[in-house]
Structures are given as C-alpha cells and as structure tokens.
Amino acid sequence: MSEWHSGTATLGGKVILITGAAQGLGEATARLARERGAAGLVLVDVNRDLGEVVASDVDGDGCRTLFVHANLADPAACAAVIEQADAAFGVVHGVVNAAAVTDRATVWDTTVELWDLLLDVNVRAPFLLMQGAARIMRRESVPGSMITIGSTTGYGGQPILLPYAVSKGALATMTRNLAYSLMRDHIRVNQVNLGWMDTPAEDRVQRQFHGADDDWLARAEADHPYGRLLKPAEVAAVFCYLLSDESGVMSGALIDYAQSVLGAGDPAVPPAEPFRTFDH
Numbered sequence: 001m002s003e004w005h006s007g008t009a010t011l012g013g014k015v016i017l018i019t020g021a022a023q024g025l026g027e028a029t030a031r032l033a034r035e036r037g038a039a040g041l042v043l044v045d046v047n048r049d050l051g052e053v054v055a056s057d058v059d060g061d062g063c064r065t066l067f068v069h070a071n072l073a074d075p076a077a078c079a080a081v082i083e084q085a086d087a088a089f090g091v092v093h094g095v096v097n098a099a100a101v102t103d104r105a106t107v108w109d110t111t112v113e114l115w116d117l118l119l120d121v122n123v124r125a126p127f128l129l130m131q132g133a134a135r136i137m138r139r140e141s142v143p144g145s146m147i148t149i150g151s152t153t154g155y156g157g158q159p160i161l162l163p164y165a166v167s168k169g170a171l172a173t174m175t176r177n178l179a180y181s182l183m184r185d186h187i188r189v190n191q192v193n194l195g196w197m198d199t200p201a202e203d204r205v206q207r208q209f210h211g212a213d214d215d216w217l218a219r220a221e222a223d224h225p226y227g228r229l230l231k232p233a234e235v236a237a238v239f240c241y242l243l244s245d246e247s248g249v250m251s252g253a254l255i256d257y258a259q260s261v262l263g264a265g266d267p268a269v270p271p272a273e274p275f276r277t278f279d280h
Contacts, residue, residue, distance in 0.1 A: 009237075009244035015040035015089045016243060017081070017133060019072060019125070020099030022050035024199035025149070028232035029096050029239050034058040034065075036240050041065045042085040042092070044099070046072070064089075072099055072125035073117060082132030092133045094243040095146040097126040102201065104160045104209045109277045115163050122167035127174060134178075134187055143186035145243045148175045150193040152258045160209075160276060168193075172254055179252030188251035190242050195258025196220065197230040209278060225259045 016033050020026035021043035030043055031054075041058060045051035048069045055067035066088045070077040085092055101121045105114050130146050137144040150168045151157075157165025172191055179189040196202075198217060206212035221228045238257060241247055256262065 009241040009246045010037050011094070011240060011244055012037035013039045014093035014243065015042070015085075015091055016094040016096065017042040017044065017085055017092055017129065018096045018098060019044040019081075019129065020097075021045050021067075022047040022054055024098075024201055025197070025232045025235055026096070026098035027054050028236040029098060030054060030058050030065075032233070032236040032240055033243070034061075034063045036244070038063050040089045042068060042081070042088070044068045044070050044072070044081050046070065046099075072129075073120045075124070075128060078125050078128035079132065081129060082136070085133075086136055091140045091142060092136045093142060093144055095130055095133045095144075096239055096243070097129065097146075097148050099125065100149065102164055102205055103280075104205070104278050105163050105280065106159050106277050107162055109280065110163050111280050114280055118163045118167045119170070122164070123170045123174065126171065127178075130178060130189065134182055134185070137187050138185050143188075145188045145190075145247070146178075147239055147242055148172075148189070148191040150175070150191045150254065152193050152195055152256060152260060152262065154193060155262055159270070160278075175254065176252045183251060188242075188247070188249070190247075190251060190253045190255065192235065192238055192242075193254055193256045193258065194235065195230055195256075195260060196224075197232065197235065198228070199232060202229075230257065230259075 011033055016038050018026050018030050021030050022045035030041055041063060043051060043055050051067050055065045059065035068081050068084050070081050072078055101118050126148055148171050150171050153161050153165045154168030154172050175189050175191040206216050
C-alpha cells in the first residue's frame with residue numbers, strides 16, 4: 001500500500017498517460033509531471049508536430065517519454081495507445097484525459113456528425129483509455145489514479161454548447177461509476193470541472209465561432225472575479241496532486257475549479273433575444 005505523506009505532491013516512479021498533450025492543459029500537465037518526478041510519460045495527441053516537440057522537451061533526466069500520434073475519435077486508435085504504453089513501460093500508474101472537442105452547436109443546428117464526434121472524443125475515448133489502463137493496473141497489482149476533465153457546462157450549459165454540455169454531463173456519471181467500480185482495486189478516478197481557461201484551443205474557438213479579435217482575452221479576464229481566466233499551469237498542479245499518493249483515498253470526486261459557484265446568485269434565465277446558431 002502506498003504511504004501517505006504531506007508536502008508537494010510527487011510522482012516519483014510513476015508512469016502517466018496524458019491525452020491532448022501537444023499544447024494547453026495537456027502540455028502543462030506533462031511538463032509539471034516531469035518536474036514532479038514522473039518516471040515515464042505517454043503523451044497522446046492528434047497533432048504530431050507539436051506533440052513530438054513537447055515529448056522531446058520532457059524526455060530525459062529520469063523521465064522516459066513516448067509520443068503516440070492518435071485520433072481518439074477512432075476506437076482502434078485508443079486501443080493502440082494502450083498497447084504502445086504497455087509495450088514501452090509494462091505498467092501505467094495514472095491517466096489524464098485532457099483531449100476534448102469543444103465545437104459550438106445549439107438545439108437548432110447540431111448535426112449527427114458533430115454529436116458523434118463530441119461524444120466519441122469526450123466520452124468514449126476516455127472510457128476506452130481508462131478501461132485499458134485499469135486492466136494493466138490490475139494485472140500488475142499497482143494502485144492507480146485517473147482523471148477526467150469535466151466542465152461546469154456539464155451541469156446544463158449554455159444554449160450554444162448543447163452537445164459539449166451533454167458530453168461533459170455523461171463524463172461525470174462515468175467518472176463516479178468507474179470510481180465505485182474500481183475502488184477495491186485501489187484505482188481512483190476523479191473529475192475536475194473547469195471554468196473558462198486561457199488555452200490555444202480556446203483562442204481558436206473564440207476566433208472561429210465568436211468572431212473574437214486580438215483583445216478578447218483582456219476583456220474576458222477583466223470581467224472575472226480574480227481578474228483572469230484559469231491558466232493551464234495551475235490546473236496541472238491540481239492534476240498532479242490527484243495523481244500523487246498525497247490525495248490518499250480520494251475517488252469519485254467532482255471538483256469545480258471555476259470562478260463561479262453552482263446554485264449561488266440569481267437564477268439563470270434564458271435570454272430574451274434569440275441565441276446565435278452556427279453553420280457546420
């Protein structure tokens with residue numbers, strides 16, 4: 001059994017699988033995991049060029065790193081990720097499901113293709129990866145910690161985020177189910193529900209779907225209680241705590257990490273003006 005200790009969460013000797021690792025939150029998690037002593041990293045992303053750069057940067061000094069190019073919308077690609085991780089390290093101690101699709105759509109313009117893409121990447125892929133990792137953990141008789149990345153949108157969401165909100169709501173249920181199912185194997189599963197975060201992917205979404213200009217971030221941050229959006233590095237620190245032995249027996253938790261409090265303040269009401277729809 002792992003020994004609990006206080007202090008900075010360390011990942012000494014652990015092999016961690018991280019999706020969406022080419023930039024943003026996944027990249028920040030990979031870099032911090034290396035700093036915290038991870039012995040191995042399996043970095044997964046659909047962007048081969050950026051992913052290989054990150055893998056090259058974090059490889060070495062006691063942290064062996066494998067990059068796996070994969071489109072997680074394909075179940076076969078998810079299986080290949082687990083197979084390559086197992087072949088390279090023979091064990092997995094942690095999983096961070098940072099990859100996600102965040103495209104906008106409403107009740108009026110959600111297509112079957114977009115619905116399937118969001119559910120495939122945001123829900124099915126994390127399940128397949130955690131299922132595969134859990135099998136390795138059980139086979140090797142090692143405790144494990146796995147993290148899903150939810151969103152406060154999963155509680156209901158904005159009209160323009162219908163399929164995304166559905167995917168994050170489903171992810172929350174799956175997280176709690178897996179946490180309960182795997183507890184006797186000492187495999188923990190927790191979810192962090194994020195608020196608005198400053199990432200390269202969010203910048204693309206703001207420009208593509210909302211016509212944002214170069215000053216959108218400054219305006220958005222000025223409107224928030226702490227004067228900024230969430231930053232990948234601070235969220236990565238939460239992930240490293242959950243991956244470490246310091247988080248003890250914590251499992252099945254849904255942690256809201258956002259500048260809002262669900263249920264507090266005035267009740268939300270639909271806008272009087274019609275909300276925007278999108279062409280796909």
